[in-house]
Amino acid sequence: xxxxxxxxxxxALPATQLFAQAKPEDTEYYTPxxxxxxxxxxNSMPPSDAVVLFDxxxxxxxxxxxxxxxxxxxxxxxxxxxxxxxAGNIRTKQSFSNYQLHIEYRIPADITGSGQARxxxxxxxxxxxxxxxxxxxxxxxxxxxxxYVNGQAGSIYKxxxxxxxxxxxxGEWQSYDVIWTxxxxxxxxxxxxxxxxxxxxxxxxxxNNFALLGPTLYIGKPAYxxxxxxxxxxxxxxxxxxxxxxxxxxxxRPL
Numbered sequence: 430x431x432x433x434x435x436x437x438x439x440x441a442l443p444a445t446q447l448f449a450q451a452k453p454e455d456t457e458y459y460t461p462x463x464x465x466x467x468x469x470x471x472n473s474m475p476p477s478d479a480v481v482l483f484d485x486x487x488x489x490x491x492x493x494x495x496x497x498x499x500x501x502x503x504x505x506x507x508x509x510x511x512x513x514x515x516a517g518n519i520r521t522k523q524s525f526s527n528y529q530l531h532i533e534y535r536i537p538a539d540i541t542g543s544g545q546a547r548x549x550x551x552x553x554x555x556x557x558x559x560x561x562x563x564x565x566x567x568x569x570x571x572x573x574x575x576x577y578v579n580g581q582a583g584s585i586y587k588x589x590x591x592x593x594x595x596x597x598x599x600g601e602w603q604s605y606d607v608i609w610t611x612x613x614x615x616x617x618x619x620x621x622x623x624x625x626x627x628x629x630x631x632x633x634x635x636x637n638n639f640a641l642l643g644p645t646l647y648i649g650k651p652a653y654x655x656x657x658x659x660x661x662x663x664x665x666x667x668x669x670x671x672x673x674x675x676x677x678x679x680x681x682r683p684l
Contacts, residue, residue, distance in 0.1 A: 482679040512673055520661040530679075531606050533679070551567055554626060555662070568582060582630065583636070592637065612653060614656035
């Protein structure tokens with residue numbers, strides 16, 4: 430039987446007969462087995478493998494961002510922590526690369542001001558130095574407050590506006606759920622792959638795997654000019670009419 434005849438015969442056979450030897454098991458595998466993680470009682474509560482950064486009792490997981498030899502100076506009361514303008518920014522003692530983050534915040538019901546001077550704070554997803562250096566997810570009251578769209582709540586500040594405005598009223602607790610992929614750098618310090626972030630604001634998708642252009646800059650265009658590794662998470666004390674913004678229920682799952 431020549432090769433041409435065999436090829437014609439194979440083409441004429443039904444697919445079920447031609448691949449009769451294939452089995453469902455051929456595309457099934459059983460290892461490695463995923464680790465068991467016990468979810469929290471609600472989606473906002475920490476799962477069993479989370480690092481709890483704030484449970485309402487103390488700031489043991491935090492330090493001053495301006496002077497890391499000093500304790501975090503924010504106020505802890507009634508299960509929440511409140512921004513202290515005089516104490517400045519705080520950051521986690523532990524550094525992280527890729528992670529899942531949950532954090533809740535509340536802007537006072539009687540907040541005053543407008544634009545950027547209305548409940549201004551920020552979650553720096555990786556703090557790469559002192560001051561306000563790093564990659565900022567904006568915290569602001571935009572329930573009924575206009576500002577530049579890449580500076581409103583849910584934005585990656587000065588880079589990417591939120592897909593939608595999902596803000597609640599001042600006085601209500603709000604949440605961010607973040608998937609952070611840290612940037613990678615080559616041995617010579619050049620960028621290998623940019624940071625990426627997905628953010629849900631109050632359960633609504635506002636950033637969808639956005640590739641950051643670099644760390645946050647208030648003036649100028651962002652760029653990756655300094656290589657870095659795992660970094661702390663930082664919370665901002667903005668210093669204007671932003672206080673007293675409060676935070677609670679903060680946890681992170683390294684990925």
